[in-house]
Amino acid sequence: MTPLFSVRDLRKTYGGRIGCTDVSFDLYPGEVMGIVGESGSGKSTLLNCLAGHLAPDAGQVFYDTRHSGMLDTLRMAEPERRMLGRTDWAFVHQNARDGLRMSVSAGGNVGERLMAVGARHYGQIRAAATDWLGRVEIDAGRIDDRPSAFSGGMQQRLQIARNLVTGPRLVFMDEPTGGLDVSVQARLLDLLRGLVRDMGLSAIIVTHDLAVVRLLADRLMVMKGGHVVESGLTDQVLDDPQHGYTQLLVSSVLQA
Amino acid sequence: MTQDTHYNFAYLDEQTKRMIRRALLKAMAIPGYQVPFASREMPMPYGWGTGGVQVSAACLTPSDTLKVIDQGADDTTNAVSIRKFFEKTAQVATTESTRAASLIQTRHRIPEEPLREGQILVYQVPIPEPLRFLEPRETETRKMHALQDYGLMHVKLYEDIARHGNIATSYAYPVKVQGRYVMDPSPIPKFDNPKLRMAAIQLFGAGREQRIYAIPPYTDVVSLDFEDHPFEPSKANHACSLCGADHTYLDEVIVDDRGGRMFVCSDTDYCATRQATGAAPAQTATSQPQEAQP
Ligand SMILES: Nc1ncnc2c1ncn2[C@@H]1O[C@H](COP(=O)(O)OP(=O)(O)O)[C@@H](O)[C@H]1O
Ligand SMILES: [Mg+2]
Numbered sequence: 001m002t003p004l005f006s007v008r009d010l011r012k013t014y015g016g017r018i019g020c021t022d023v024s025f026d027l028y029p030g031e032v033m034g035i036v037g038e039s040g041s042g043k044s045t046l047l048n049c050l051a052g053h054l055a056p057d058a059g060q061v062f063y064d065t066r067h068s069g070m071l072d073t074l075r076m077a078e079p080e081r082r083m084l085g086r087t088d089w090a091f092v093h094q095n096a097r098d099g100l101r102m103s104v105s106a107g108g109n110v111g112e113r114l115m116a117v118g119a120r121h122y123g124q125i126r127a128a129a130t131d132w133l134g135r136v137e138i139d140a141g142r143i144d145d146r147p148s149a150f151s152g153g154m155q156q157r158l159q160i161a162r163n164l165v166t167g168p169r170l171v172f173m174d175e176p177t178g179g180l181d182v183s184v185q186a187r188l189l190d191l192l193r194g195l196v197r198d199m200g201l202s203a204i205i206v207t208h209d210l211a212v213v214r215l216l217a218d219r220l221m222v223m224k225g226g227h228v229v230e231s232g233l234t235d236q237v238l239d240d241p242q243h244g245y246t247q248l249l250v251s252s253v254l255q256a
Numbered sequence: 257m258t259q260d261t262h263y264n265f266a267y268l269d270e271q272t273k274r275m276i277r278r279a280l281l282k283a284m285a286i287p288g289y290q291v292p293f294a295s296r297e298m299p300m301p302y303g304w305g306t307g308g309v310q311v312s313a314a315c316l317t318p319s320d321t322l323k324v325i326d327q328g329a330d331d332t333t334n335a336v337s338i339r340k341f342f343e344k345t346a347q348v349a350t351t352e353s354t355r356a357a358s359l360i361q362t363r364h365r366i367p368e369e370p371l372r373e374g375q376i377l378v379y380q381v382p383i384p385e386p387l388r389f390l391e392p393r394e395t396e397t398r399k400m401h402a403l404q405d406y407g408l409m410h411v412k413l414y415e416d417i418a419r420h421g422n423i424a425t426s427y428a429y430p431v432k433v434q435g436r437y438v439m440d441p442s443p444i445p446k447f448d449n450p451k452l453r454m455a456a457i458q459l460f461g462a463g464r465e466q467r468i469y470a471i472p473p474y475t476d477v478v479s480l481d482f483e484d485h486p487f488e489p490s491k492a493n494h495a496c497s498l499c500g501a502d503h504t505y506l507d508e509v510i511v512d513d514r515g516g517r518m519f520v521c522s523d524t525d526y527c528a529t530r531q532a533t534g535a536a537p538a539q540t541a542t543s544q545p546q547e548a549q550p
Contacts, residue, residue, distance in 0.1 A: 079404075107418055108411050108415050113407070116405065120410070120482050122482040122483075122485050126418075
């Protein structure tokens with residue numbers, strides 16, 4: 001099987017400071033990879049480089065495109081990368097406000113990606129939005145409400161619907177449950193797990209919460225100081241951590 | 257040639273006019289594209305059409321005949337002051353006749369009389385960026401134009417339908433020019449949108465925002481819409497109470513203190529010309545409002 005996504009020797013620095021460096025990995029179709037590490041370890045930097053939101057200093061980010069097979073997305077023309085970013089890829093921000101248009105109705109938020117790729121039938125756009133609101137457990141009666149009237153958990157679910165409406169194959173998530181109440185987190189994780197399974201999504205999930213990766217991720221990368229210090233199957237890494245830093249990370253969770 | 261020695265012809269210095277003409281040529285070469293220009297201070301406030309005035313100043317020649325309209329009328333304060341400004345600074349002939357004018361500066365309307373080749377229509381533009389409503393960042397809207405990334409424009413129309421049941425946008429209705437750039441036609445009523453494809457040159461000037469754009473003669477201009485909510489250039493369901501025209505954009509005028517109203521052509525020159533040639537309303541009557549113009 002060929003990977004869906006393949007990263008080689010990625011590096012991003014800020015001035016002289018390392019954001020992330022020497023990152024290489026393959027992600028296979030249907031696979032969910034977690035990226036864990038303490039605050040400042042380079043998780044968001046890496047994720048943003050992978051998703052094309054930040055320009056890395058070096059490295060390659062290959063993606064198995066539907067039309068032309070494996071392409072280095074860093075060398076794509078901008079329109080092509082932008083199209084990828086709104087069709088085959090999705091990005092879920094930690095803060096729903098960064099991923100939603102707060103002045104646009106829930107239906108408009110979900111419909112935007114469809115309109116961006118050429119949908120021009122109002123009734124069909126609205127039907128798709130209604131369908132997706134249902135799939136993220138938002139009452140269809142809220143379709144014309146603005147996200148500012150939604151709770152934090154609903155906003156996050158709306159952001160997910162807005163991203164998944166074009167049927168992407170690869171989803172990037174940065175702390176998708178961060179900042180939410182524990183009970184709300186659990187519900188969101190259940191929902192995400194269901195969607196990942198039902199849609200056969202591949203995903204890369206950044207989190208500092210090991211419970212999140214335990215539930216969602218097939219594989220793990222552990223980051224420290226911009227480097228990947230350990231990687232492997234989730235259960236393996238969490239149950240038998242090899243690197244001292246991972247051991248610390250796991251034990252601090254057990255204590256908590 | 258007699259010139260007021262206090263002013264350069266048409267107020268602006270030749271350097272500035274040359275700079276504006278370069279922007280105009282670029283705008284004509286890329287229909288619908290917003291060309292930045294170094295807008296000058298004019299002796300009138302922004303919102304009074306300083307962008308349009310600068311474009312007109314750069315286009316006027318001593319042999320031109322100027323018409324200025326505001327909401328279709330030649331006699332509003334704004335139109336009168338701009339006309340006086342050019343009478344004083346350029347000594348050009350002025351007219352209220354659409355046919356007689358070689359250059360027409362307008363705010364909020366396109367004349368009813370079809371314009372012909374050789375005429376220039378200059379629009380005063382308050383906000384040139386059609387995507388501003390949903391995306392305030394200029395870096396982002398520029399990129400959207402560059403990449404023809406116009407989904408957001410339809411989000412705005414979607415919101416309209418979701419909220420009002422139909423596309424309620426009735427002024428500044430967005431258009432796509434020659435299949436490429438999405439453009440704000442300035443706050444003309446959407447009734448005027450079909451006229452945007454015309455024989456005359458159309459120039460748009462935004463003073464405060466420092467942008468110039470253009471539609472060359474016979475350029476395709478398409479109003480954005482949805483397949484199941486097609487664009488409709490609506491007007492009040494009446495005929496003009498003065499000239500009887502049933503094909504013009506009408507203003508609603510209150511005629512007494514009991515709520516009586518009548519509808520009259522907003523284009524005063526067109527209406528007066530029709531009346532002068534014997535056109536009259538089918539029956540003279542004021543009416544209660546049916547479908548008010550938005
Ligand atoms: N925009 C930036 N400018 C300068 N340094 C940054 C910037 N963003 C992140 N960094 C630095 O890069 C490192 C990694 O940060 P980040 O990727 O945000 O980590 P994490 O997401 O794991 O908390 C940190 O040292 C951080 O201070
Ligand atoms: Mg982070």
